[in-house]
Amino acid sequence: MTRRSVRKYKPEQFSDEILHQIIETGLYAPSAMGRQPWHLFVVRGQQIIAAVDREVKTATARMPENPYKKFVGSASYSISYHAPTFIIVSGNTTLSPRNAPFDCALLLGNMFLAAHALGIGACWINQLNVLNDKPGFRTYMTQLGIPPVNRIFGCACFGYTDGPSLSWPNTRKHRHHHGVKQNDMTIKTQRKSECISFLCTCSCVVFLSLIGVPCSDAFVRRFFAKVMPGTYCCHVICLFKCQPAICDRFFDDLSLR
Numbered sequence: 001m002t003r004r005s006v007r008k009y010k011p012e013q014f015s016d017e018i019l020h021q022i023i024e025t026g027l028y029a030p031s032a033m034g035r036q037p038w039h040l041f042v043v044r045g046q047q048i049i050a051a052v053d054r055e056v057k058t059a060t061a062r063m064p065e066n067p068y069k070k071f072v073g074s075a076s077y078s079i080s081y082h083a084p085t086f087i088i089v090s091g092n093t094t095l096s097p098r099n100a101p102f103d104c105a106l107l108l109g110n111m112f113l114a115a116h117a118l119g120i121g122a123c124w125i126n127q128l129n130v131l132n133d134k135p136g137f138r139t140y141m142t143q144l145g146i147p148p149v150n151r152i153f154g155c156a157c158f159g160y161t162d163g164p165s166l167s168w169p170n171t172r173k174h175r176h177h178h179g180v181k182q183n184d185m186t187i188k189t190q191r192k193s194e195c196i197s198f199l200c201t202c203s204c205v206v207f208l209s210l211i212g213v214p215c216s217d218a219f220v221r222r223f224f225a226k227v228m229p230g231t232y233c234c235h236v237i238c239l240f241k242c243q244p245a246i247c248d249r250f251f252d253d254l255s256l257r
């Protein structure tokens with residue numbers, strides 16, 4: 001729960017051993033039908049990362065509509081937020097046409113958790129995904145070693161965190177807590193209305209029996225379905241009509257709540 005996307009890194013590289021552990025954890029991610037359609041291309045070192053930066057900038061600038069145009073165009077832009085390790089995750093859509101993107105996302109998620117557990121900051125980087133179909137960039141990716149049949153579904157940067165890791169407001173924590181409170185309230189409100197419904201139905205049935213209304217099963221069911229719809233109506237009716245099997249279910253239900 002303490003993992004957060006990191007966007008400020010120290011220039012120091014972390015060890016190969018840590019890198020392998022992060023990758024290994026990624027490779028243990030589940031994949032549809034166990035096809036593991038992913039391919040990881042690891043870029044280590046500022047020089048090669050700067051070369052990828054240049055290609056991304058050129059390809060992005062050529063596109064009339066690119067959601068990251070302004071961001072990528074800024075002078076300080078680095079695909080890795082200047083982190084020393086960058087991993088490009090692509091998926092073979094021939095091997096897994098429908099699920100390759102999800103499999104790759106799970107792999108990335110596993111790597112983020114592993115990195116965090118090992119004291120390494122990480123962040124998903126999306127700017128390469130929109131360049132898959134750009135011929136110049138495609139050629140460059142193939143030259144790097146990314147299989148031509150693959151599509152890039154996500155990238156990630158990794159490095160030692162510089163400064164506080166909560167670089168963006170921790171909104172998720174708030175959302176999460178808020179959600180739990182709302183859920184508690186909803187459950188309480190539901191239980192309360194179920195109890196009221198139950199008591200009302202009981203009173204109605206007692207009243208009907210006292211005034212001697214001749215009730216067939218069908219009549220009672222219809223009556224209560226109109227007056228007080230709810231799960232307990234049928235249970236109570238059955239109770240009064242002494243249908244043992246359904247009575248049992250009623251008590252089972254009660255003990256479950």
Ligand SMILES: Cc1cc2nc3c(=O)[nH]c(=O)nc-3n(C[C@H](O)[C@H](O)[C@H](O)COP(=O)(O)O)c2cc1C
Binds near residue numbers: 005123126172
């Ligand atoms: C599919 C996806 C794409 C993302 N793309 C980027 C990105 O391009 N740049 C970036 O800084 N963060 C990116 N993020 C990270 C999210 O902004 C971040 O996970 C979110 O704001 C929640 O913050 P947290 O990871 O600190 O909990 C991406 C995350 C996902 C899942």
